[in-house]
Each structure stands twice: as structure tokens, then as C-alpha cells.
Amino acid sequence: MQTPKERIEWLREQLHQHNYNYYVLSQPTISDAEFDRMMRELMDLEAKYPEYYDPTSPSLRVGSDVNKNFTQVEHRYPMLSLQNTYSEGEVADFYNRVKKALNGDFEIVCELKFDGTSISLIYEHKRLVRAVTRGDGKVGDDVTDNVRTIRSVPLILRGDDVPDYIEARGEVLMPWKVFEQLNKEREEQEEPLFANPRNAASGTLKLQDSRVVASRKLDSYIYYLLGEELPSDSHYENLQVARRWGLRVSDAMKKCKTLDEIFEYLKYWDTERKKLPIATDGVVLKVDSLVQQRNLGNTSKFPRWAIAYKFNAEKALTRLISVSFQVGRTGAVTPVANLEPVLLSGTTVKRASLYNEDAINALDLHIGDMVYVEKGGEIIPKITGVDKNARTGIGEKIRFTEKCPDCGAQLVRNEDEAAYYCPNSEGCPTQIKGRIEHFVTRKAMNIAIGPETISLLYDKGLVKDPADLYELKFEDLIHLERWAETSARNLLASIEKSKSVPYERVLYALGIRYVGETVAQKLAQAFPSIDLLAQATFEQLTSVEEIGDRIARSVIDSFANPKFVDLVDRLRRHGLQFSLTEEALAAKTDKLKGKNIVISGTFELHSRDEYKAMILQNGGKNNGSVSKNTDFILAGENMGPAKLEKAKKLGVKIIDEKTFLSMIGHT
Numbered sequence: 001m002q003t004p005k006e007r008i009e010w011l012r013e014q015l016h017q018h019n020y021n022y023y024v025l026s027q028p029t030i031s032d033a034e035f036d037r038m039m040r041e042l043m044d045l046e047a048k049y050p051e052y053y054d055p056t057s058p059s060l061r062v063g064s065d066v067n068k069n070f071t072q073v074e075h076r077y078p079m080l081s082l083q084n085t086y087s088e089g090e091v092a093d094f095y096n097r098v099k100k101a102l103n104g105d106f107e108i109v110c111e112l113k114f115d116g117t118s119i120s121l122i123y124e125h126k127r128l129v130r131a132v133t134r135g136d137g138k139v140g141d142d143v144t145d146n147v148r149t150i151r152s153v154p155l156i157l158r159g160d161d162v163p164d165y166i167e168a169r170g171e172v173l174m175p176w177k178v179f180e181q182l183n184k185e186r187e188e189q190e191e192p193l194f195a196n197p198r199n200a201a202s203g204t205l206k207l208q209d210s211r212v213v214a215s216r217k218l219d220s221y222i223y224y225l226l227g228e229e230l231p232s233d234s235h236y237e238n239l240q241v242a243r244r245w246g247l248r249v250s251d252a253m254k255k256c257k258t259l260d261e262i263f264e265y266l267k268y269w270d271t272e273r274k275k276l277p278i279a280t281d282g283v284v285l286k287v288d289s290l291v292q293q294r295n296l297g298n299t300s301k302f303p304r305w306a307i308a309y310k311f312n313a314e315k316a317l318t319r320l321i322s323v324s325f326q327v328g329r330t331g332a333v334t335p336v337a338n339l340e341p342v343l344l345s346g347t348t349v350k351r352a353s354l355y356n357e358d359a360i361n362a363l364d365l366h367i368g369d370m371v372y373v374e375k376g377g378e379i380i381p382k383i384t385g386v387d388k389n390a391r392t393g394i395g396e397k398i399r400f401t402e403k404c405p406d407c408g409a410q411l412v413r414n415e416d417e418a419a420y421y422c423p424n425s426e427g428c429p430t431q432i433k434g435r436i437e438h439f440v441t442r443k444a445m446n447i448a449i450g451p452e453t454i455s456l457l458y459d460k461g462l463v464k465d466p467a468d469l470y471e472l473k474f475e476d477l478i479h480l481e482r483w484a485e486t487s488a489r490n491l492l493a494s495i496e497k498s499k500s501v502p503y504e505r506v507l508y509a510l511g512i513r514y515v516g517e518t519v520a521q522k523l524a525q526a527f528p529s530i531d532l533l534a535q536a537t538f539e540q541l542t543s544v545e546e547i548g549d550r551i552a553r554s555v556i557d558s559f560a561n562p563k564f565v566d567l568v569d570r571l572r573r574h575g576l577q578f579s580l581t582e583e584a585l586a587a588k589t590d591k592l593k594g595k596n597i598v599i600s601g602t603f604e605l606h607s608r609d610e611y612k613a614m615i616l617q618n619g620g621k622n623n624g625s626v627s628k629n630t631d632f633i634l635a636g637e638n639m640g641p642a643k644l645e646k647a648k649k650l651g652v653k654i655i656d657e658k659t660f661l662s663m664i665g666h667t
């Protein structure tokens with residue numbers, strides 16, 4: 001019989017191995033269900049025996065909702081970027097420059113250029129201790145908790161030859177499939193779409209809630225090793241060893257001796273890359289020998305031993321079948337082009353964004369036109385032009401619809417906006433249902449009800465606004481077609497549970513235009529109850545960080561609308577949270593109002609993240625770098641030398657943690 005400790009250790013070891021089989025070797029030996037079962041067992045045991053906590057446990061890959069403002073970390077080795085080239089001629093120039101400078105044999109490693117966001121993974125004694133973004137190349141954000149959720153990033157390296165300190169540089173990516181699904185969900189939520197997987201990946205790495213990061217299924221590739229004790233002088237060999245240690249390294253690497261071999265690689269991957277599940281935007285060429293790399297050295301920005309060759313943005317020609325118009329919960333009407341399916345950068349494109357009326361007019365679009373679709377730098381497809389020579393007879397000119405595609409109301413266009421709106425917010429079924437759908441989403445009230453059920457309840461006249469949900473009775477539901485007792489009870493329980501959802505999420509759920517998740521959090525912090533928010537003036541609203549004119553006006557308009565005020569009152573009567581909790585309120589002060597504070601070094605009494613949170617809770621701002629606007633530096637042991645020098649030069653005050661704590665009355 002295993003002790004709980006032994007069982008936990010055994011499960012961790014097994015899960016690490018299965019992760020490696022799955023994500024690095026692509027050869028799983030157990031089913032997903034079996035994997036999930038082991039993971040659940042581990043998580044249950046870890047919850048029961050917290051004394052066996054281990055930051056490298058595979059269970060931590062599911063993330064946590066601990067709020068983190070990212071700590072800034074200085075890179076031990078700067079993170080340089082690469083000089084871009086766009087033609088074979090420029091590649092030949094690079095090759096010849098290297099040849100001349102080295103004056104002897106050399107090899108060039110060709111690799112794919114992954115289009116994600118760069119990351120530095122730091123392993124000490126085989127364990128992942130830190131993951132840092134590129135930042136400005138010198139200082140980046142510590143995103144370790146988020147990176148831990150990436151399955152292809154090993155938490156512990158394998159093998160007996162892993163140096164005590166090793167940095168693995170690579171790229172964090174969002175696979176095309178995940179990207180498309182995420183944007184689909186965002187479209188449904190009327191949240192702004194990510195333009196490409198790169199933005200989606202970097203946006204995801206900066207999320208506060210690592211559980212959301214975990215749900216986004218990021219991937220990674222390692223393309224460089226750094227450290228004092230590297231396994232080999234050859235970059236290529238180092239990456240082979242890195243693969244053995246469990247890091248994900250691409251198979252597409254090739255060592256080339258001649259320019260012809262390099263060109264062959266470029267040509268092959270220009271088409272082959274379209275079959276890959278992740279975005280690539282070029283090829284990186286690197287001198288293989290690290291000694292030769294050192295001899296060639298770096299300019300201030302780029303290494304002289306490497307360049308990037310960028311592929312041309314991809315275009316395809318296809319026929320425009322029709323344009324449809326969609327209305328969302330805020331009433332905004334968006335045009336979408338329906339296309340004859342065409343293959344573009346590895347995905348079949350059937351629809352493309354047309355943005356707004358001005359964009360349609362600028363293209364002079366007609367039904368049946370042959371149109372160019374582009375994913376400029378792998379962006380969501382957009383129509384960039386019309387092949388007018390291909391017009392055989394002319395189809396109907398595309399005009400922006402004047403009527404709401406759902407309720408038929410006459411659309412309006414605000415003076416300073418390109419978008420059209422359906423003004424019938426109280427009577428347009430799509431808008432009404434859309435508002436309820438938004439209200440129940442996971443990030444809002446998290447009520448377990450899908451769009452079909454909402455539609456059904458709306459059609460039956462049971463629910464016309466979010467407050468009606470709280471008036472639903474068991475009898476109402478059980479009489480619906482195909483509704484079993486359990487589903488009715490589950491829904492009612494889920495509605496009941498939503499009453500404890502915190503104020504900032506309720507605020508988000510209300511669906512005030514332009515008030516997304518983060519804005520709702522900012523507003524809730526600044527106006528800790530809905531009554532205070534309702535009374536806030538334009539000036540008070542815009543004085544809050546990140547709240548601009550547009551948001552402020554939208555908030556004021558909402559509270560001027562008697563229907564909205566009535567909805568809030570009814571929800572309040574049902575017991576929803578319309579103010580910050582005592583706990584959240586008690587921690588808030590103005591003691592550091594308007595102060596710009598930089599944190600540096602390591603601390604004894606609290607963690608950096610805790611100090612960051614204290615600064616925010618007391619009304620101050622935390623900045624990453626020292627400038628003339630810095631009010632003071634909160635410094636611990638081993639303050640970064642660059643920061644110290646700059647502080648001295650600018651005469652910025654430096655205070656220690658005890659002084660800081662007494663400043664905010666923390667004892």
C-alpha cells in the first residue's frame with residue numbers, strides 16, 4: 001500500500017511522463033480519459049495533503065485565479081531581436097558577410113520562424129523556476145504561473161547532463177485551431193477579435209487568471225539555449241540535447257553548408273509551412289558554432305550571426321457570393337463577406353471581415369466579384385482588393401443595409417463612428433437574447449444556460465431580460481418540452497449561486513457598452529458600489545486610469561436610461577452583489593494616490609507581488625522602470641544595478657520595505 005506522499009509522487013512522475021509522450025514525442029501511451037482520471041486523483045490528494053505542495057507539480061498546469069500584477073525581471077542575457085530580410089539576394093548578402101568575417105568553414109542552421117511571442121525559460125537544478133517575456137529586451141515580465149499551464153513546457157527537465165543553470169529561449173504560440181475557436185467565442189461575446197495568433201498568444205500570457213490561460217491551450221517551441229555550461233559548441237547539437245531533456249524543439253531544423261541548400265530550405269518551407277498547425281512567418285538562419293557566433297558578435301540590436309527571412313504575406317483570389325449583416329447584443333451591425341471557400345495559410349476561408357460601410361464603398365464591391373483575400377501577417381482574412389478585369393457582367397453593388405437584419409428597424413449611424421446601430425434595443429429579439437447570453441457567460445454571472453434555452457425561454461415569454469431569470473420557477477421550467485426535473489433544478493441552482501458573484505463581474509454582466517471585463521474591474525475599484533457609480537460625473541469617471549471619454553459617456557447614458565435603472569433595481573432586489581465586499585473595501589486607501597513607484601530587488605517581509613498589490617490598493621501606480629516621474633523606489637536586497645544608477649542620477653528617493661509598510665499604515 002502506498003502512503004499518500006508516495007502516491008502523490010508516483011502520480012506526478014507518471015503525469016510528467018505522459019505529458020512528455022504527448023507533447024514532445026507526439027506518442028501518447030494512455031487515453032485522454034485515463035490522463036484526466038490520474039490528474040483528478042492527484043489534485044484531490046494535493047488538496048487533502050497541502051504539506052506536499054510542489055511548484056512543479058503537473059496539476060499546477062490547470063492554473064489558479066490568484067491575481068498577479070507581473071513582477072519585472074532583468075534578463076541575465078539580453079533578448080535580442082533579428083534583422084529581417086525579404087529576398088534571396090539579402091540572404092546571400094548575409095551568407096557572404098559571414099563567410100568573409102569568419103574566413104573558414106562554417107555551417108548555417110535553418111529553422112522556422114515561429115510567429116508567436118518570445119519567452120525565456122529559466123531552469124535551475126532541472127526545475128523551471130522562472131518564465132520571462134521579452135519586454136524591452138533587458139527587462140521582461142515574470143509570467144511563470146501562466147507559462148506553467150503550457151503543456152509542452154516541461155516543469156522538470158530529464159537526464160543526468162542538465163547543467164545547474166540553463167535558459168531556454170523560445171516562442172509561445174497559439175495553434176490556429178485554438179485561435180479560430182477563441183475568436184469565434186469572442187465574436188459571440190462581441191469582444192474585440194485578436195488579429196492573429198501572435199497577438200492572441202501574447203495577450204494570453206499577460207492574463208491575470210492562469211486558469212483562463214490554461215484553457216487557451218498555448219504551445220511552445222524552443223530555439224536557443226543559453227548558459228555557462230552548454231552541452232556543445234554547436235547550436236544544432238544543443239537543441240538536439242534540449243529535446244532529450246524534454247523541451248519541445250522543431251523537427252524542421254536543417255544544417256546547411258551552401259547557399260543553394262539554404263534556398264532549397266526556404267522554397268520547401270514557403271509552401272510546406274501552410275500545413276503546420278501553428279503560424280510561421282519566415283525562416284531564421286543562424287551560424288551553428290557558438291565560438292563563431294561569439295566572434296561575429298552583436299550590433300546594439302541584432303546578432304551578426306543570425307537573420308530572419310520573411311515569407312511574403314499570403315493572398316488568394318476567390319468569388320464574393322454575398323454579404324450578410326449581423327446584429328449583436330449592443331445593436332452594432334457588422335457586414336460579413338461570404339466567399340467561395342479558398343485555402344489560405346493552412347485554413348479554408350469562407351468568410352471575411354468587411355469592417356464597415358466606408359470599407360465596402362472604398363472597394364466598390366459587387367456580388368460575384370473576384371476578390372483578393374489576405375491574411376497580412378496572418379491576420380483574420382480581410383478583402384484587400386477586387387480584380388475588376390475578372391468582372392463578367394456586373395452583379396449588384398453592395399450597399400450597407402438600412403434596416404436591422406433581425407427586427408427591421410431603421411439603422412442609425414452616430415456622427416463620429418463608422419458603425420451602424422439598431423436603435424430598437426428594447427424590441428429587437430437578437431439584442432435582447434444577446435444581452436441575456438452575455439449576462440450568463442462564465443466571466444459574468446456564470447449561469448449554466450445555453451443560447452438555445454435562452455431562445456426557448458424568450459419565445460415562451462418567460463424571460464425578456466436578465467432579471468427575469470431570477471423570477472423563474474420550477475413549474476415554469478418543468479412544463480417545457482423535453483425538460484427533465486434535474487435540468488430544471490440544475491438551472492435554478494445555478495441561477496441561485498450567481499447571486500454571490502462579486503460586484504465587478506455583475507457590473508460586467510450588465511453589458512454597458514464598452515465596459516468589458518477589465519474596465520468593469522477598474523470602475524468597481526474606483527466606485528465601490530453601484531450607487532456611487534450611478535452618481536459619478538463625467539470628470540470623475542475620466543479621472544480613473546484607462547477610462548476615456550467614450551466609456552464615461554456610455555456609463556452616464558446607461559444610468560440616464562430608466563429601463564437600465566429599473567433592471568439594476570430588480571436585480572438588486574433579487575440579492576445580486578452591487579458593492580465591493582467588506583474585505584475588498586477595507587484594504588483600499590488613498591495613501592499613495594498619484595504616486596509613481598518602482599519596485600526593485602528581493603524582499604523579506606512580503607513578496608514583490610504582495611507589494612505590487614499594496615501599491616494598487618493604496619491608490620498608487622507601479623512602474624517598471626525608473627524615470628523622472630518616479631516618486632520613489634521600494635527597494636529590497638540586491639537592487640538592480642541599472643536601476644540604482646538611474647535613481648542616483650535622477651535623485652529619486654529609495655525606501656526600504658519597513659518604511660514603505662509604515663507609510664501605508666501596515667503593521
Ligand code: IVH
Nearest residue numbers: 080081082111112113114118171223284303
Ligand atoms: S533566434 C538572438 N529563432 O523572432 C537570437 N527567433 O525577430 C534571437 N523567433 O524575438 C532569436 N522563431 O521571438 C530565433 N527559430 C527562431 C525563431 C525566433 C521565432 C522570434 C523570436 C525573436 C524574433 C526575432
